[in-house]
Amino acid sequence: MTAIALQQPIDTRLCFSKPQPEIGYFSLRPLNLPDDTALLHDWLTRDYARFWGMQNATLAEVETFYKDLMASSYADAYLGLHDGKPAFLVECYMPLHDPVGQHYDVKPGDRGMHFLVAPCNKPVSGFTLAVMRTIMEFIFSDPFARRVVVEPDVRNDKIHVLNKRVGFEYDRIIQLGEKTAHLAFCTREHYAASLEMENRP
Numbered sequence: 001m002t003a004i005a006l007q008q009p010i011d012t013r014l015c016f017s018k019p020q021p022e023i024g025y026f027s028l029r030p031l032n033l034p035d036d037t038a039l040l041h042d043w044l045t046r047d048y049a050r051f052w053g054m055q056n057a058t059l060a061e062v063e064t065f066y067k068d069l070m071a072s073s074y075a076d077a078y079l080g081l082h083d084g085k086p087a088f089l090v091e092c093y094m095p096l097h098d099p100v101g102q103h104y105d106v107k108p109g110d111r112g113m114h115f116l117v118a119p120c121n122k123p124v125s126g127f128t129l130a131v132m133r134t135i136m137e138f139i140f141s142d143p144f145a146r147r148v149v150v151e152p153d154v155r156n157d158k159i160h161v162l163n164k165r166v167g168f169e170y171d172r173i174i175q176l177g178e179k180t181a182h183l184a185f186c187t188r189e190h191y192a193a194s195l196e197m198e199n200r201p
Contacts, residue, residue, distance in 0.1 A: 015078070016138045020130035028078040028090065028138055031070060036079055037063040039086055043118055051153045052116060053179075074098075078138075080115075080131065088131050089116045092139060100151050103174045103183060109146030111139050132166050136191050146188060151181040167194035 017027035031040075041062045044054040054062065069075045074097035080088035091114040095101040098112055115135055117128055139145050152159045154173060160182065164170070167190035171183045 014081075016134075016141060018134050018137055020134060023124065023126055023130040024083045026087075026130065026134040027081045027084075028134070029081070031066055031077045031079055033067055033070075034063055036086075037066075039079075040066065040089060043089065043116060046119055048119065049116055051156050052114075072097075080134065082127075082131075087118050088135075089118075090114070090135055090138075095149050099176055100149060100174075100183070103176075104149075104171070107147065109144055110149050111142070111145045111147070112149045112151075113139060114150075128162060129165065132162055133195075136166055136186070140188055140191065148186045148191075150184050150186075151176060151179075152184070154180045154182055165194065165198075167191040 014027045014029045017025065019025050037059055041057070041059050043049060044052055044057060044062060047055070049055065054065075057065070066077050069077055069091065075091065075093035078090040078092070079086055080090055082088075093112040095110045095112045096106045100112060113135060115131065117131055120127075136148065139148055148168075150163060150168060151174065152163065160170075163184055163186075166186065168184040168186040169190065171185060174181055174183050
């Protein structure tokens with residue numbers, strides 16, 4: 001998704017970093033397996049991560065899933081860090097090679113994305129929005145990326161609010177296997193407009 005993405009072997013150095021005002025310093029690096037497996041398994045099998053559909057996955061299944069994803073030529077996975085500590089998971093993919101690409105007219109520069117924030121004991125106001133903005137800026141740091149595509153579960157009310165806040169426009173409801181999802185898009189221009197609106201006095 002950035003200029004260095006979609007390459008093998010995986011380089012686990014930081015590939016993106018961004019300070020977010022009043023929240024802290026965010027960065028991303030490609031997953032490092034098997035070292036990250038236990039952490040991912042802990043996050044993905046918790047109740048709040050139910051929309052990821054991996055609550056009953058074993059350690060081995062989580063590791064295999066992400067090894068296969070990162071070995072593909074059309075997807076990557078990253079660990080997001082907040083002030084150097086693991087804070088979120090990001091999957092970036094090419095919609096043309098994903099089931100979502102069968103539900104709309106895929107255009108050059110389209111990028112798909114999923115993300116999961118780590119569990120926390122002390123919620124920080126604005127944290128998830130800062131994570132989302134970091135991810136969007138990471139994707140758009142690729143000069144070839146023109147539009148981000150998401151397909152969140154229709155029941156995931158929190159993510160719909162967040163998506164719209166950063167500029168996603170909801171198109172229609174689609175069926176992806178067992179998941180009923182909203183299909184939504186955010187162009188560079190819509191993302192920039194969301195930032196401008198947020199920064200207005």
